[in-house]
Amino acid sequence: MECEGPLQRNLKLTIEYDGTRYFGWQFQVGRPTIQGVLEGVLARILDHPVRVTAAGRTDRGVHALGQVAACLTSSRIPADRLVLAANSYLPEDIVLRDAEEVPPTFHARRSATGKWYRYTILNRRIPQVRCRHFHAQVAWPLDVERMGEAARAFVGEHDFRAFQSNSKRPPAPTVRMVFCVDVAREGDFISIDVVGRSFLYTMVRTIAGTLIEVGRGKRAPGEVTELLGRRDRRLSGPTADPRGLCLMEVYYGPIPALRRGDPAAGGS
Numbered sequence: 001m002e003c004e005g006p007l008q009r010n011l012k013l014t015i016e017y018d019g020t021r022y023f024g025w026q027f028q029v030g031r032p033t034i035q036g037v038l039e040g041v042l043a044r045i046l047d048h049p050v051r052v053t054a055a056g057r058t059d060r061g062v063h064a065l066g067q068v069a070a071c072l073t074s075s076r077i078p079a080d081r082l083v084l085a086a087n088s089y090l091p092e093d094i095v096l097r098d099a100e101e102v103p104p105t106f107h108a109r110r111s112a113t114g115k116w117y118r119y120t121i122l123n124r125r126i127p128q129v130r131c132r133h134f135h136a137q138v139a140w141p142l143d144v145e146r147m148g149e150a151a152r153a154f155v156g157e158h159d160f161r162a163f164q165s166n167s168k169r170p171p172a173p174t175v176r177m178v179f180c181v182d183v184a185r186e187g188d189f190i191s192i193d194v195v196g197r198s199f200l201y202t203m204v205r206t207i208a209g210t211l212i213e214v215g216r217g218k219r220a221p222g223e224v225t226e227l228l229g230r231r232d233r234r235l236s237g238p239t240a241d242p243r244g245l246c247l248m249e250v251y252y253g254p255i256p257a258l259r260r261g262d263p264a265a266g267g268s
Contacts, residue, residue, distance in 0.1 A: 013099050015064060015094065015095070016095045017034055017063060017094045017095070019034070019064070020093070024060045024061075035054065038069070041086055045089070046075040051071060053107070059245075062242045063247070064248075083098065113251045116193065116194070119193075120189060120190075122138070123138050128188075136240055146221050147212075148182075148183040153222075158228045164203055165239055166233075176200060177197040179195045180194070180195040183211065209236075213237045
């Protein structure tokens with residue numbers, strides 16, 4: 001996080017976005033990204049170059065209701081005025097929900113104690129126009145009870161190598177702590193909520209893809225334990241459509257119990 005001039009303030013930013021037309025969070029030359037757009041707008045308002053560091057780098061087409069980022073600034077603009085100014089320049093599919101001054105030791109990623117993702121599925125044969133960018137459609141009937149049984153095997157500290165896709169990112173340790181995987185149906189919508197300390201590349205979407213196969217009857221619920229033990233990505237389910245995934249919240253203290261009534265991206 002660098003900018004010109006004396007670095008006096010550390011700002012925590014909470015951001016909501018529709019990731020449909022963006023190539024993910026991380027800046028890419030010549031491509032629209034959430035980070036690129038946000039840094040451009042903040043630089044215009046703060047009157048110096050801005051580097052924004054996020055709690056997590058969401059992939060192309062993935063959404064957020066509660067992404068958290070931080071930046072350093074020498075500007076004295078009050079945080080509430082920064083929010084109003086930023087939203088007057090940001091496109092309609094990116095919203096700065098909140099900004100607050102935090103201690104210099106705060107880091108959006110390293111200070112986080114956990115993240116909550118929700119994967120939303122429209123489970124019927126007929127598509128829906130209103131929320132088409134915010135859910136994946138599965139036309140085959142899904143057995144939510146079987147999915148929930150399989151989901152319980154993900155909870156705890158495991159080696160999730162079988163649920164990580166290849167990427168250009170530096171290799172990372174594959175052991176991760178997952179606090180909760182919850183599957184629920186409301187009408188034609190099924191939501192898969194995953195709360196964990198941190199996640200591997202496409203890990204949540206691969207969990208969702210595997211649970212969809214369980215729900216279709218293509219896998220037994222007990223296979224998840226075997227997949228975790230074998231640590232072979234070729235044996236797990238497909239990486240689910242990014243449209244269904246939303247970063248709901250980032251935690252910086254004790255992780256609360258999952259609040260089932262909170263809205264999904266696009267609503268269920």
